[in-house]
Amino acid sequence: MRILTWNINGIRTIPQYHPWNGFKTQQARLDHLNADIVCFQEMKSSRKALTKDIAAPETYDAFISLPLKKSGYSGVATYTRRVPCKAEEGLTGLLDTKPPLTATERVSSHYPKDIPDLANLDSEGRAVTLDFGAFVLINVYAPNDGTETEDRIQFKIDYQKLLSERVRQLVEVEKREVIVLGDLNACAALIDHCEGPIMAKKLGLDPNSPDAESAFWAEKECRGWLHNWLVDAGGPFVDVVRQLHPDRKGMFTCWNTKISARESNYGTRIDYILVTPGLMPFVRGADIQADVKGSDHCPVYLDLDDAVMEGHATVESAPRLCAKYWDEYKQKSLGDFFGKKDAKPAPPKTPSQTQTPSTSQLSSSSQPLKPSTSLGSLTTSAKRKRAEPVPASTKKAKKGTIASFFTSNVPPLVAEPETEDEDYKLALALSQQPPSPSPAEKRSPSASRTKEKAQWNTLLARIPPPRCTVHDEPARELTTKQGTNKGKMFWICSRPVGPGYDRGREERRREDVNPEYRCDFFKWSNDVRREAMAKRESGDVES
Incomplete structure (x- = not known):
């Protein structure tokens, strides 16, 4: 057991x-x-x-x-x-x-x-x-x-x-x-x-x-x-x-x-x-x-x-x-509750309840609908009162199909010839041509554009992680989950905790610190980015 x-x-x-x-x-x-x-x-x-x-x-x-x-x-x-x-x-x-x-x-x-x-x-x-x-x-x-x-x-x-x-x-x-x-x-x-x-x-x-x-x-x-x-x-x-x-x-x-x-x-x-x-x-x-x-x-x-x-x-x-x-x-489910009841036979339907018009009667009593070109006409026609049935012809009506209901002898739409004037055609053609570069642009790219591009590259470039002071190893970034600094990111030593890891001078005597485990390195992410940006602007770019 x-x-x-x-x-x-x-x-x-x-x-x-x-x-x-x-x-x-x-x-x-x-x-x-x-x-x-x-x-x-x-x-x-x-x-x-x-x-x-x-x-x-x-x-x-x-x-x-x-x-x-x-x-x-x-x-x-x-x-x-x-x-x-x-x-x-x-x-x-x-x-x-x-x-x-x-x-x-x-x-x-x-x-x-x-x-x-x-x-x-x-x-x-x-x-x-x-x-x-x-x-x-x-x-x-x-x-x-x-x-x-x-x-x-x-x-x-x-x-x-x-x-x-x-x-x-x-x-x-x-x-x-x-x-x-x-x-x-x-x-x-x-x-x-x-x-x-x-x-x-x-x-x-x-x-x-x-x-x-x-x-x-x-x-x-x-x-x-x-x-x-x-x-x-x-x-x-x-x-x-x-x-x-x-x-x-x-x-x-x-x-x-x-x-x-x-x-x-x-x-x-x-x-x-x-x-x-x-x-x-x-x-x-x-x-x-x-x-x-x-x-x-x-x-x-x-x-x-x-x-x-x-x-x-x-x-x-x-x-x-x-x-x-x-x-x-x-408690029983609704399915179990209703499943145990015997189904009662449905009452017989009267002839008036069971009589339905045949397909031939429907097709002969109404004219085929022409397709509408607007939603409004469809809505309006749906609200109209149904017309009285027309007496059936002595000649046997041909049985309609679903396809014939949606197709009718409607003449196709004929596209009208274009009537654009010559000025419009000329303007359209000119707008599709690339602009001719100026002599200065032919000689060298714009200095302002180059500088702007460099600034954006610097701003968006990944900031390398800082290195902890004791082990000189890349630090680990974490996020504060509670307190007044909730949501703020920070960096700490990436080594795991262990017996004697450095919890700070207030909590750990220096003689009890085991350097094999995490040191007390700590830095806010905003400070790390600010320092990295300052180095890049001064030309001291980290690899």
Whole structure:
């Protein structure tokens, strides 16, 4: 059994990337991931925007949690081929399901209570909890504190407490095996951060020392929380991917795509699969899939032996939370609605209704129409009242054809002879002759024209890219996408970012700068063009 987690950064974003743009359905995309259980984070959609193809694939049951207020934000979804016994949205048991879940439908009988503002913590669509009998699976998207506002930092701390308490009750009180997976938005160790060694050196510590790890955990509360959740620190979970690859460096799952950080693997590991120790004997493999593109994160998977499910009851129908039971997907189409009704026989037509004039009657009762030379005459004739039919002749009328209707004995138009006078012909002939060049023009081209042409060539010529100051290599031009300078173009060093790249003197000590990566070169495109034009006017033209 393969379980996979992936922060997709928007369900509508995935189809824009290869190879996902080659699949027409969500079913095909899920099949390509080749997992029995697929957990997505950051769906970034509203329920109204989810099509049936996304929410109810043919061979998967989908369990989805979306924000109650903010649309196009957060959201998680768990797709599974194996039917879970029970399913709940969120972590608190407070999210309203209509009708409410019964005691037998709930995953647990114990829920966190002593945490403030529980309903608000569970309102952002950040977790789905499924019970598979052998284990409880929690798909979670932990809050990001990137905004650094006090409210969001506190929200993240409270959410971590909520998640920890939910797991504690499952493990300690109900004696369940638990898997928590998803984007936890935290690093568990120095090795999981691209800047880890530099952080330690900045504090005057050896990156491989316990003191460096302790300082790393203490810098952000979320790091200390995640570390304390692991068995090495007395917690309930095994970081299964790190357990199988303890010394692998650069095992990152998230990169800043705005600075092309994935090219040089300048990232962090914030996506995890955590399992309780009782499941470790069934683990057959676990790893990241850094080669899978389509998001600023990559998938992480866990392979479990199928024997883990032995001895646990199976169910045939999915729990009520499953998206295929949503009302909007149970409505019948108009085609189905009308297709089920028996067609009633049409009432018989009376002779007056069925009698139609024959073609011969039509041709004999009206004269052929002559083609009109103006649209106005056609419009006028169409509005006239139909003439009374003329009594048929005793002589049998010849049957008309469509071609004969449009052809008539109209005499052809005869072109009138041209009556242009001789003066007009002479003027026309003279106008078609090229003007005779003046003696000055015969000797040399106009100096003003040559100068004007040179000025235009100079103005329109491509400006060569500036060269960065450290590597003396052609720079790369980018466009500002936000802020007061939105739309303005600028040049930066073309090398990729990496550990120790120059982020400026205010953010990077000179002794920590690694010249192998991007330097701090920056120049506005307008300044580059202005300098290049000045050089050309002075005769110092760049090649």
